[in-house]
Amino acid sequence: MSTEANVRNFFASSASAAVGAxxxxxxxxxxxxAWYLYLYHDLPVTPSNPGSATISAxxxxxxxxxxxxxxxxxxxxSITVITPGLQGWCILVYSKRRLKAAGKL
Known part of the structure; x- marks a missing residue:
């Protein structure tokens, strides 16, 4: 699937979540x-944060x-994962290894 098709599919989802909000x-x-809330107020976006029952935005x-x-x-x-600075590449490498181990790649 092309990048453009992936983006369309992502925003066509009936729900969205921001992991790391x-x-x-x-x-x-x-x-x-906050960007999702401001620009896409009709898109239901659920914040995910294991350390807080609510967040303010x-x-x-x-x-x-x-x-x-x-x-x-x-x-x-549709899931958006926001990582702390300089940790994103670690998550990508780890995820790729886990997907290979599970036979998904």
Whole structure:
């Protein structure tokens, strides 16, 4: 599937989640989640943060889920994963190894 088709499919999803969403405006997790709320207010976006039951964004508190598994319909949810700085490449490498070990790659 092309990148453009993947993007269309991602935003056509009936639900979305931002893993790593944060109340701290200095964190990318906060910025990305607030961006979704501001630009795509008709798209239901669930923040995921295992350390907090709610996060604050755009002057409102939003209930979080602790993990992707806790989402109402995880298989029909587009997921954005926001990592702390300099950790994203580690997650990609680890995920690739796990997918290979599971026979998915």
């Amino acid at each position: 944060s109340s701290n405006p200095a964190n990318f997790g906060h910025r990305v989640y 755009l002057e409102k508190d939003h209930p979080t889920v602790p993990s992707v598994a806790a989402l109402p319909n995880p298989n029909q949810t």
